[in-house]
Amino acid sequence: MLSYQQNAKLTLVGPETPLGRFFRHYWIPAANLEEIAVPGGAPVRVGLLGEKLVAFRDPAGKAGLMQEFCPHRRASLVYGRNEEGGLRCLYHGWKMSQEGRVLETPAEPPTSKLRDNLRHRAYPVREAGGILWTYMGEKDNEPPFPNFPWLNLPSSHLLPVKMYQDCNFLQGLEGDLDPAHPNYLHRDFEVVAEKSWSGAGWQSIANLMSDGSPEIICEETPYLMRVGAVRKTDDPKMKYVRTTEWVAPFYTYIATGPHESQLFKAWLPIDDFTCFTYYIHFNPTQPLDVPAIYANWGHKSEPKTYRTPHNVGNMHLQDRQRMISGNYSGVEGAAIQDRVVQESMGAICDRTGEHLGTSDKAVIFYRRLILRKLDEMDAGKPLPGSDPSLDFQHRTASWYVPSDQPWQDALRYQVEYEQNNPPVAAA
Numbered sequence: 290m291l292s293y294q295q296n297a298k299l300t301l302v303g304p305e306t307p308l309g310r311f312f313r314h315y316w317i318p319a320a321n322l323e324e325i326a327v328p329g330g331a332p333v334r335v336g337l338l339g340e341k342l343v344a345f346r347d348p349a350g351k352a353g354l355m356q357e358f359c360p361h362r363r364a365s366l367v368y369g370r371n372e373e374g375g376l377r378c379l380y381h382g383w384k385m386s387q388e389g390r391v392l393e394t395p396a397e398p399p400t401s402k403l404r405d406n407l408r409h410r411a412y413p414v415r416e417a418g419g420i421l422w423t424y425m426g427e428k429d430n431e432p433p434f435p436n437f438p439w440l441n442l443p444s445s446h447l448l449p450v451k452m453y454q455d456c457n458f459l460q461g462l463e464g465d466l467d468p469a470h471p472n473y474l475h476r477d478f479e480v481v482a483e484k485s486w487s488g489a490g491w492q493s494i495a496n497l498m499s500d501g502s503p504e505i506i507c508e509e510t511p512y513l514m515r516v517g518a519v520r521k522t523d524d525p526k527m528k529y530v531r532t533t534e535w536v537a538p539f540y541t542y543i544a545t546g547p548h549e550s551q552l553f554k555a556w557l558p559i560d561d562f563t564c565f566t567y568y569i570h571f572n573p574t575q576p577l578d579v580p581a582i583y584a585n586w587g588h589k590s591e592p593k594t595y596r597t598p599h600n601v602g603n604m605h606l607q608d609r610q611r612m613i614s615g616n617y618s619g620v621e622g623a624a625i626q627d628r629v630v631q632e633s634m635g636a637i638c639d640r641t642g643e644h645l646g647t648s649d650k651a652v653i654f655y656r657r658l659i660l661r662k663l664d665e666m667d668a669g670k671p672l673p674g675s676d677p678s679l680d681f682q683h684r685t686a687s688w689y690v691p692s693d694q695p696w697q698d699a700l701r702y703q704v705e706y707e708q709n710n711p712p713v714a715a716a
């Protein structure tokens with residue numbers, strides 16, 4: 290259980306909040322490149338960490354991200370003219386560059402010096418992996434760009450999925466810190482595991498049904514943290530281990546087994562009450578089965594809005610008849626099942642009313658770790674992921690380890706298995 294103040298500290302993301310300042314130490318996604326694909330095309334509204342921004346690509350192809358509202362009298366630049374070198378406000382023709390310079394103020398007298406003293410808030414951008422990235426922190430504190438292993442994969446090996454979620458990001462993030470919940474919420478894995486998940490390259494998901502009360506072990510890493518979920522198997526000499534890697538500020542790699550497609554996730558706050566979930570599916574060695582991935586996760590969202598038809602108002606299209614006939618949640622798709630429980634908590638979960646147990650060990654570890662990191666930030670200490678020698682290459686495991694061996698060796702055993710057992714084509 291958290292105090293009201295601790296809950297606020299772990300959830301609020303505006304520029305003046307502790308967590309908002311922490312998040313502004315990192316490169317984060319701002320938009321998908323498909324949103325600003327056309328040079329000179331329509332600018333798009335971007336909500337990010339409680340700020341209202343506009344992203345665009347000028348007619349010369351240069352992308353930009355700036356505050357939505359004109360520095361003159363605050364008309365929205367989403368309606369603005371997209372011109373080479375910046376956006377021009379419709380109201381009185383002021384033009385702002387990608388760097389935040391006010392280039393022209395045509396309604397002012399030619400002698401006016403007004404624009405010389407003004408800066409429009411604008412953030413640096415980078416384009417990689419189908420995403421427009423930004424850094425919203427102090428200029429001389431810019432971190433190294435994270436060299437994620439999936440950024441340069443060809444489109445046949447990379448599927449970035451972006452989905453709107455109607456709640457604070459932490460509710461989503463804490464779902465990925467919860468190794469026990471798939472045994473319950475996602476129990477339809479059990480019924481259709483062979484059929485449905487094999488195409489998505491996730492056969493190993495069925496293995497976790499061997500034990501609904503895993504032992505959960507956490508450790509701090511230079512990036513943030515690592516979680517191990519250790520399950521009993523039918524063979525007392527073997528344990529089944531799933532590992533999750535956490536990378537500051539809100540990125541995770543979900544456990545995946547031998548030769549399976551991998552999954553990077555980001556929990557990106559739009560503001561305090563809404564977020565985007567990024568599911569980055571990738572496979573460095575084989576093309577992805579995209580229809581199977583969408584079918585199993587259920588997260589195919591509408592272009593532009595990145596919403597799915599599911600929401601609290603329509604009970605996420607829950608089907609009680611299916612529940613009677615054996616489906617645990619009555620909801621189609623693992624990503625939608627996650628959203629059911631996360632959005633059902635309300636805009637910001639009232640964590641003062643929780644009663645945490647042993648299965649919540651990773652959630653507790655994360656909260657304590659972040660609260661400590663916020664204090665360390667204020668004390669000027671280096672933050673996770675800030676060491677320039679880090680390579681940002683992660684891989685997780687979903688595999689078997691002899692019972693007397695450390696859980697951290699799961700990936701080594703998995704890689705050994707992969708080397709001795711070449712991949713077979715998906716059914």
Ligand code: FES
Pocket residue numbers: 359360361362363364378379380381382383
């Ligand atoms: S409000 Fe934008 S130019 Fe006047």
Ligand SMILES: [Fe+2]
Pocket residue numbers: 464470471474475623627
């Ligand atoms: Fe889940």
